[in-house]
Amino acid sequence: MAADLKIELFIKSSDDGESIGNCPFSQRLFMILWLKRAAFTINTVDVKRNPDILRDIAPASQLPFLIYNGDLKTDNNKIEEFLEEALAPPKYPKLDVRYKESRTAGANVFQKFSAYIKNSIPQKNENLQRLFLKALLDLEQYLNTPLPHEDGTHPSKRLFLDGNELTLADCNLLPKLHVVQVVCKHYRNFTITQQLTGLSTYLKNAEKHEEFMNTCPNEEEIILAYRNVATTLR
Template identity: 60%
Template sequence: MQRGQMDQKRVADTPEIELFVKASSDAESVGNCPFCQRLFMILWLKGAIFKITTVDMKRAPHVLKTLAPGSQPPFLLYNGELKTDTNKIEEFLEEKLAPPQYTKLGCRYKESTSIGEDIFRKFSAYIKNPNPGLNDMLQKKFLSTLVKLNMYLETPLTHELDQNPHATESCRPYLDGDTLTLADCNLLPKLNIVKVVCKKYRDFDIPAELKGLTRYLDNASKKDEFRFTCPNDAEILIAYQSVAKYLNAK
């Protein structure tokens, strides 16, 4: 097959992908939704050609109500086929957008996919509590989830020990190794929310002593696929202003 024919075939094989994400409060940019950012990151990391459509759910056009009635973003159109479940969309994209044309994003280590899964739940309990008497207990439970994540990030993985059997501390930039994976696409948007909301309502910063976690967030902040898919901090705070509580004296 000649080069021109190969290029034409590649174009013909390129799927039409449109990702619908939550719009910001001014309906101009991407709003606060970790599930939307998760899929946005996945498509970007895979090197796919896709269209992003922001959906203002307060003024959703009739065509969207027809397309996905009762659904909340994110949802995906893949060659005209509608997908509405975030986890299933992730699995679908990993299967359909496969090597050699697209980047594989699956993890080598099962632990990478589950670490940090309890952070958001403990964070929510901590940040929604208005009672100062419960704050220390809830903060300790929340902090323990960050410590657990930090320990995983500081512990050398098998491939690191293969390269250096005497390694006692990992220096990998991301959860599973040297590149961002599906696990990072799931966790990083949530950690970004945690950072912004805890600072506002509890004056709480992720402790610098958690070196693995600090390194992880610093490395992620340098990646376009993460920082350019993040909502503005103001959007995150708008989303939480009705549920996050300042501590009130009892």
Template identity: 60%
Template sequence: MSEPPKIELFVKASVDGESVGNCPFSQRLFMILWLKGVNFTLTTVDMKRAPDVLKALAPGSQPPFLLYNDDVKTDINKIEEFLEEKLAPPQYRKLCCRYKEANCVGEDIFRSFSGYIKNPIPGLNDRLEKKFLSKLVKLNMYLETPLPHELDQKPNATEYLRPYLDGDTLTLADCNLLPKLHIIKVVCKKYRNFDIPRELKGLTNYLDNSYKQDEFSYTCPKDSEILFAYQSVAKYLNK
């Protein structure tokens, strides 16, 4: 067995300068490393203090970035590809999806959410909410539509509720989407009193299953941290 790599993940710190801050990209990499089962060090970076570690290791960069042995990686997508290649079976779990659709489903939800939550005008709210809800419905339909291997296993089933995007285990696709869905859930409740409808069974089941996984639930920032990050951009509707 080869010598395990020395890995340090640098992520954005919270308001207190110590705990994990609101950053879906940081959480994405945190989840990947945890799911891989590799030993690594997590270092939070207080951006208000412009720490020397940034100047020394990744000048001009923002967290997250990765130190792999003595090699600094700053591009999130390339970090994901690098970790999947370097931390491979049989020693580490494979996390890539078997179905390419899993990688892009839900990719437009966050953009639609941003338009919805940043709008202060009551007259526009219904239209923006319907557009945002349509994106959630589309994701829900994907989660309720059987994948080829599920059809093979249960050809006569009338209802499919898949645990995760690509099947029965968390993958890179979940590491990308779940942190964004968590932000959406917290911010929409605060500023629009909007909850993801329980009628969307596929999506509800997906989130319920995901929150039971330590790799997701324990990497989420505190709700207060998310709301602090959004207080300058999210808008209450003007009466």
């Protein structure tokens, strides 16, 4: 790998125009680069105060995007795949999962959460909440089920989705779960981990890692972002 490697990540800024904004996709790539231990520059972009910046740097693109040695890369999934290939062992750690099931664990949680939190019709709330809780329970079951390399006679004691190390799967899921947790508590007085011990432990394990905690937007930023999206049912 060349010594003059230059990586720039452009992400959404917060409402103040400087801090990290509410964007799980931005946090996903931020976490990956941090876990890779690669030297990179993080740029928070305020499109409200400087609407032309995207046109000037990445025409027809949306945040987040990456510039790698001068090459613009704009697709989140393709950026993840590219970084895993370009920043490879032995110099950089491998972040891909060991088990393919870990990639899709919790994949529908954010979708069900969005339908639930945006609903303004009281008659639909019960069913949407049920579907949301089902998605959380499916994730809970996956976290508690031993992986093939674990002792199958006891609940899993692993720290994260695919084992005891953060992987690409966690970089995708944890930012979304953080948003879910903050928004549900504020707008619906609903704590998602109250009865879900596996999920609660998973989030607590993540909170011990700077790669997750230091890439999270402030809770106030998430609450503000959902101010005109979430509904509070009475």
